[in-house]
Amino acid sequence: MHCExxxxxxxxxxxxxxxxxxxxxxxxxxxxSDAIWDEQxxxxxxxxxxxDPDSLRGLYDLVASRLLGQLVxxxxxxxxxxxxxxxxxVRIWQRAATFSAERGRPYTWLLSVVRHHAIDRxxxxxxxxxxxxxxESLLASEFSGAxxxxxxxxxxxxxxxxxxxxxxxxxxxxxxxxxxxDEIAQQLHLPLGSVKSWIRxxxxxxxxxxxx
Amino acid sequence: MKLxxxxxxxxxxxxxxxxxxxxxxxxxxxxxxxxxxxxxxWLQWEDRLAGLAADVPPVRPADSTLPAIxxxxxxxxxxxxxxxxxxxxxxxxxLGVALTLLMIRLPQLTAPAYAAVxxxxxxxxxxxxxxTQGAASMSVRAVRGGVVPTARDxxxxxxxxxxxxxxxxxxxxxxxxxxxxxxxxQRRALLAASQxxxxxxxxxxxxxxxxxxxxxxxxxxxxAAG
Numbered sequence: 001m002h003c004e005x006x007x008x009x010x011x012x013x014x015x016x017x018x019x020x021x022x023x024x025x026x027x028x029x030x031x032x033s034d035a036i037w038d039e040q041x042x043x044x045x046x047x048x049x050x051x052d053p054d055s056l057r058g059l060y061d062l063v064a065s066r067l068l069g070q071l072v073x074x075x076x077x078x079x080x081x082x083x084x085x086x087x088x089x090v091r092i093w094q095r096a097a098t099f100s101a102e103r104g105r106p107y108t109w110l111l112s113v114v115r116h117h118a119i120d121r122x123x124x125x126x127x128x129x130x131x132x133x134x135x136e137s138l139l140a141s142e143f144s145g146a147x148x149x150x151x152x153x154x155x156x157x158x159x160x161x162x163x164x165x166x167x168x169x170x171x172x173x174x175x176x177x178x179x180x181x182d183e184i185a186q187q188l189h190l191p192l193g194s195v196k197s198w199i200r201x202x203x204x205x206x207x208x209x210x211x212x
Numbered sequence: 213m214k215l216x217x218x219x220x221x222x223x224x225x226x227x228x229x230x231x232x233x234x235x236x237x238x239x240x241x242x243x244x245x246x247x248x249x250x251x252x253x254w255l256q257w258e259d260r261l262a263g264l265a266a267d268v269p270p271v272r273p274a275d276s277t278l279p280a281i282x283x284x285x286x287x288x289x290x291x292x293x294x295x296x297x298x299x300x301x302x303x304x305x306x307l308g309v310a311l312t313l314l315m316i317r318l319p320q321l322t323a324p325a326y327a328a329v330x331x332x333x334x335x336x337x338x339x340x341x342x343x344t345q346g347a348a349s350m351s352v353r354a355v356r357g358g359v360v361p362t363a364r365d366x367x368x369x370x371x372x373x374x375x376x377x378x379x380x381x382x383x384x385x386x387x388x389x390x391x392x393x394x395x396x397x398q399r400r401a402l403l404a405a406s407q408x409x410x411x412x413x414x415x416x417x418x419x420x421x422x423x424x425x426x427x428x429x430x431x432x433x434x435x436a437a438g
Contacts, residue, residue, distance in 0.1 A: 051373055051406075053286055060278050065270035072271050082277055089281045097371055097378075097409055098427040104255055108262040112228070115265075119230040123237065153263035160264075174229045175264040181231050203225035204218065210260050 037062075041106035048096035056093055063107065064089075067114045074118040074178035084121060088114045115178070122178045159209035167202030170195055215243060215250060224253035228261055245332045245428065246359050248412065328408050328431045339384060341368070341431075347402040349393045350381065357387030367413045369423060370398070370405035371430070383417050384410060405433050 040062055047055020067088065071081035092113055099109050160168055173184050181199060185192040215223060226232040227240050243250045326343040337355040344350075352368065360366050369378035379401030382392055394402065411418070412425035 049371075050376075053282060056282065056285065057278065060281070064273050064277070066268075068273050069268050069270040070265055073268050078271075081271070082274055085273060085277060086281050086284065090284050093281075093285045094407075095430055097407070097430050100426060104259055105262070108258050111262055111265060112258045115228075115230065119237075122230075123234045153266065156260060156263040171229065171261075172264055174231050175261055176268060178230050180233070199226070199229065199231055200222055203222055203229065206260060207221045207225065 038101075038106055041110070042099075042101050045092075045096045045099050045106055045109075048093050049099075056089070059092070060089065063110055066107075067110065070111065070114055071118055073176060074115070075121060080121070084114075084117055088117050091117070115175075119178050123180075155210050156206075159206050162209055163202050163205055164198070166194070167198045167205070170198045171202045171206075174199060215247070220250060220253050224250065225257045225261075227254060228257040242332050245338070246361075248361060248364070248426075251426065326402065326433050326435060328433045330410060330429050330431050341408065343394075343402055347394060347399045349391065350398075350402070351389060351391050352382075352385055353389040354385045354387045360384065360386045363415055365413050365415050365417055366410045366428065367417045367423070369409045369411060370401040370433075371407045371409055372401060372404055373406070377422060378409060380418065380421065381408070383413075402433075407431065408433050 041059065044055045044059035044062065048059060064085065068081055068085050071084045071088075072078055075081045075084060092110060095113070099106065160171070163171070169188070170184055173179055173187070174181070179187065181195050182192060184190075185195040188195070223232065223236070223240055227237060232240060240250070244254055325345050326347060328341045329337050330339040330341070331337050338359050340353045340355060342351050366384040368381040368384055370381055371378050379398060381394070381398055381402065382390075384390075408431050409423070409427050410429040411423035411427050413423070414425075418424050
């Protein structure tokens with residue numbers, strides 16, 4: 001079966017696929033509403049902000065496996081992922097004072113530290129990639145203002161399912177694996193322009209669905 | 213660069229998704245340092261998309277990873293596993309250095325000068341902060357103007373050890389330099405701090421005496437050489 005023919009089924013079988021991203025119906029589990037988990041993370045982060053090493057140990061016990069799983073998934077190399085995990089925990093220690101529980105869930109903050117570090121590593125590996133002129137031109141565009149809202153995983157699940165299957169697949173691959181648009185296009189044997197379009201429309205549709 | 217509305221939504225979403233190419237990615241990170249609207253859009257996307265990683269399987273780290281992290285964040289304690297003979301050697305050396313310093317009567321046995329630089333994500337300096345010997349006075353120089361949004365102020369804080377509340381060191385200048393004499397509370401706080409933070413506050417600074425807005429920067433406070 002060619003990867004272009006049946007995009008979803010083929011993605012799981014396609015030999016070029018680096019990662020099995022799972023079925024779209026199961027990738028978005030029920031929202032994690034564990035208030036105790038959040039409280040533990042917030043307490044550990046506050047302890048890190050006051051330079052308490054026991055808090056860092058506690059935070060590590062709570063999240064290191066999950067964060068390392070994300071790093072392994074994105075970097076595709078266990079040794080580099082372990083090295084990245086060290087770097088991320090040093091950054092978390094240094095930046096713990098910047099976390100504000102009023103502005104988001106603690107695990108989201110931790111995950112963002114880890115994902116952006118992994119993305120930086122991936123992009124540094126691939127410096128030779130050509131710049132995306134569409135993205136560049138958008139940096140100078142002028143539109144109206146943005147709104148603030150409280151977002152849940154349930155809303156993400158609902159709004160993801162409202163996207164086209166191609167949009168879902170591209171967004172999921174980009175977020176979970178850290179692949180560039182070029183790499184996603186190559187993996188799925190699809191035109192780069194289509195992948196860019198699906199990602200852009202998918203993001204804006206998600207914003208429209210979840211942002212209000 | 214001004215970025216709003218749908219363009220901001222898309223760029224912030226692509227940044228969080230990881231599909232923004234390297235140069236726009238760096239430019240957006242630079243924007244995040246200066247533009248609260250962009251920062252808000254970014255945080256909203258982090259919230260929106262976090263659920264996409266929920267089913268990534270965990271991986272147990274190697275046993276050596278946590279000790280390596282602790283050694284990096286607390287290098288002195290990590291080196292603390294020394295036998296009594298090495299401790300005796302260190303104590304002798306420390307005593308010798310102390311006696312030497314006393315004998316030659318160095319004029320500066322009090323606290324050394326302190327310095328910190330606030331940089332944007334590309335490493336370009338935004339403010340330079342320095343304090344005199346003993347932290348009696350402090351100077352803050354805006355290397356680049358126009359960073360602080362209108363109708364807002366950025367407030368400088370000395371982060372305190374052992375869970376003590378941060379102490380305000382005043383507002384950051386929008387441009388030019390500001391020289392200020394520190395109160396005794398500020399002086400002690402600065403001497404005790406190893407890091408400084410900048411928070412986003414209403415005009416005139418925090419109304420509560422504690423940071424009320426987003427902490428935008430945390431920088432290490434270094435002892436200046438000599």
